[in-house]
Amino acid sequence: MKKLSVPDETIRRLPKYLRTLLSMKEQKREFVSSNQIAEFTYINPAQIRKDFSYFGAFGTRGTGYEVEHLIKMVKEILKLDSKPKAVLIGAGRIGTAIASYTGFGRYGIEIVAIYDNCPDKIGKKAGDITIKNRSNLSEIKRKNIKLAIIATPPQEAQSITDTLVKAGVTGILNLAPCYLNVPDNVRIRTIDLAMELGMLPYYT
Amino acid sequence: MKKLSVPDETIRRLPKYLRTLLSMKEQKREFVSSNQIAEFTYINPAQIRKDFSYFGAFGTRGTGYEVEHLIKMVKEILKLDSKPKAVLIGAGRIGTAIASYTGFGRYGIEIVAIYDNCPDKIGKKAGDITIKNRSNLSEIKRKNIKLAIIATPPQEAQSITDTLVKAGVTGILNLAPCYLNVPDNVRIRTIDLAMELGMLPYYT
DNA sequence: TCCTGTGAACTTGTTCACAGCT
DNA sequence: AGCTGTGAACAAGTTCACAGGA
Numbered sequence: 073m074k075k076l077s078v079p080d081e082t083i084r085r086l087p088k089y090l091r092t093l094l095s096m097k098e099q100k101r102e103f104v105s106s107n108q109i110a111e112f113t114y115i116n117p118a119q120i121r122k123d124f125s126y127f128g129a130f131g132t133r134g135t136g137y138e139v140e141h142l143i144k145m146v147k148e149i150l151k152l153d154s155k156p157k158a159v160l161i162g163a164g165r166i167g168t169a170i171a172s173y174t175g176f177g178r179y180g181i182e183i184v185a186i187y188d189n190c191p192d193k194i195g196k197k198a199g200d201i202t203i204k205n206r207s208n209l210s211e212i213k214r215k216n217i218k219l220a221i222i223a224t225p226p227q228e229a230q231s232i233t234d235t236l237v238k239a240g241v242t243g244i245l246n247l248a249p250c251y252l253n254v255p256d257n258v259r260i261r262t263i264d265l266a267m268e269l270g271m272l273p274y275y276t
Numbered sequence: 277m278k279k280l281s282v283p284d285e286t287i288r289r290l291p292k293y294l295r296t297l298l299s300m301k302e303q304k305r306e307f308v309s310s311n312q313i314a315e316f317t318y319i320n321p322a323q324i325r326k327d328f329s330y331f332g333a334f335g336t337r338g339t340g341y342e343v344e345h346l347i348k349m350v351k352e353i354l355k356l357d358s359k360p361k362a363v364l365i366g367a368g369r370i371g372t373a374i375a376s377y378t379g380f381g382r383y384g385i386e387i388v389a390i391y392d393n394c395p396d397k398i399g400k401k402a403g404d405i406t407i408k409n410r411s412n413l414s415e416i417k418r419k420n421i422k423l424a425i426i427a428t429p430p431q432e433a434q435s436i437t438d439t440l441v442k443a444g445v446t447g448i449l450n451l452a453p454c455y456l457n458v459p460d461n462v463r464i465r466t467i468d469l470a471m472e473l474g475m476l477p478y479y480t
Numbered sequence: 481t482c483c484t485g486t487g488a489a490c491t492t493g494t495t496c497a498c499a500g501c502t
Numbered sequence: 503a504g505c506t507g508t509g510a511a512c513a514a515g516t517t518c519a520c521a522g523g524a
Contacts, residue, residue: 079515083478089473091453095351105483112455118486118517125485133484134524155388158473165373170469172369175453179474218480219473243476245469249379251316259479261472265374265449267291268465269362269423270383272447273355274287275463276422281503283493309505322495322508337506338502 082123086146087179088113090121093143094178105136152180159212161232162223163188163196163203166247170223171199184217206232213239226250286327287354292317293324294350298382301343309340359398364418365436366427367392367400367407370451374427375402385423389416390467410436418441430454 092112096104105116113120124130124137127149129135149164156178160178162166163186171186186198189206196203209232220241222229229248236244244259249264296316300308308414310321317324328334331353335341351357360381364371367390375390392404400407410434413436416424424445426433433452440448446462453468 081515083475086478087474090474091471092421097389107483108361115453116517117483118411118519119515121484122486129485131484131524133522134482136483149478150514151480152474152475154477156477164374169373169452175468175470176473181470181473183479184279184378219476221473226435236316242480243473245476251318259476261476263467264291264295264379265377265467265471266379266383266385268467269297269380269385269425269449270291270294270354270356270446271287272423272449272463272465273358273385274290274353275468276355276446285493310507320495321505322497323493323504326494326508333507336502337500338504340505391518 078126082126083150085113085119085123086150089123090117090143090146090150090152090179091149093146095144097139101139104134104139104142106131108136120181139240142190147180150179151263155182156179156219157182157215157217158219158221159183159185159187159209159217160221160223161187161197161206161209161236163193163221167223168198170221171201173199181219183221184215185212209235210239212236212241217241219245221245222249222252223247282330286330289317289319289323289327290350290354291321293327294347294354294356297343297347297350303345305343307340308343310335312340324403337368351384354383357385359384360423361386361388361419361421362423362425363387363389363391363413363421364425364427365391365393365410365413365440367397367402368427371427372402374425375405377403386423388419388421396476413439414443416440416445421445423447423449425449425451426449426456 079170084229092109106120110117110118114252130142130145132247160171160183171183176183186201186203187206187209188203191252193203218241220236222232222244224232229250230252233252233254237258239253244260245261246260252261295315310324313324314321334346334349334388362385364375364387380387390405390407391410391413397407398409408439422445424440426436426448428436430452433454434456435460437456441458441462448464450464450466456464458464
């Protein structure tokens with residue numbers, strides 16, 4: 073797996089393929105061609121073939137890709153086959169909405185804990201998970217958790233990030249509208265919904 | 277405004293600049309250089325200057341950009357100065373979380389209505405807005421609304437999209453984990469949180 | 481024949497480096 | 503001196519077009 077030469081954009085597309093492949097598997101489809109994946113994803117078929125080819129030759133000429141096998145390979149590439157665990161910080165409206173969301177399971181990711189610093193919330197449930205005191209955050213080191221979702225006000229996000237990084241987290245999905253400073257080995261994906269909505273009027 | 281030659285990536289960065297500039301304005305800063313914006317956004321200063329230069333020469337050599345003026349220009353470019361209105365479809369957990377979120381106001385966008393098809397929810401409030409029956413969706417044409425946020429289960433997203441497009445919506449922020457088919461004049465931005473989280477383990 | 485895998489061409493986006501204004 | 507604005511060089515990503523296996 074020649075990680076260094078794989079374009080970042082390819083990695084970003086892999087979960088898209090996975091989503092499509094999983095829905096094809098549900099429909100009991102056994103084989104799929106790059107053209108058929110393209111129909112669903114609006115991604116150019118040559119791009120799709122090239123993306124997969126960075127990791128080996130998974131297809132069969134004349135037939136396409138075996139759905140089940142391709143799902144297995146994509147999960148393996150994305151390291152989703154090891155069932156990664158994630159924690160969620162912030163049990164506000166967005167945090168609790170995410171806690172109740174079942175969509176992460178499709179990618180093999182499980183949210184195993186929620187932390188907040190508001191005394192009234194601690195001990196209550198969000199989804200199926202009990203909200204813990206944020207002062208316990210460092211326990212995630214012991215549990216070897218590498219993923220976190222930040223759903224707190226932006227003022228708190230940086231100091232939480234520092235704690236998470238110290239506890240060994242290397243991937244953060246940040247929903248707070250702010251930039252986060254992290255060492256090179258930590259990957260941040262910030263999603264600011266207002267910002268995303270803010271670029272749409274331009275195109276009208 | 278030579279819209280056709282402006283890279284898409286530039287448009288995507290403009291809201292980032294805006295967020296940064298607004299926080300600088302709050303701190304009563306009058307002038308800012310591309311290097312200073314770069315410090316906050318982690319975007320290359322030459323990139324920042326080039327991005328602005330697509331729309332004219334807003335800066336002063338030797339001094340930088342006047343914060344207030346630059347904010348005005350960016351808002352104008354993004355068409356945020358006309359205070360665009362948006363509707364929200366889906367009053368589930370994510371929908372109501374978004375309804376209560378005040379962050380859109382910063383970009384001059386106001387959420388003016390929420391629609392759902394669940395009888396128990398209709399008439400109740402989410403944030404400050406009363407939830408309406410989804411059968412009224414077509415009224416947004418009369419109100420000349422161009423933006424929508426979809427926060428429904430994915431099965432319903434395409435038919436809602438069709439209704440929205442018919443009603444004249446041209447920008448959609450889609451939070452349902454699915455692709456949406458729309459005519460060329462409509463811009464879709466799909467955000468699938470599970471997918472975003474799903475690419476992070478690769479980098480660990 | 482059908483569809484993959486891939487070098488080569490092309491397109492898009494980024495960064496450099498510096499002329500020129502304040 | 504300091505910082506913008508921008509052509510030119512560079513880098514990254516996409517698409518084409520086709521050889522070759524099933």
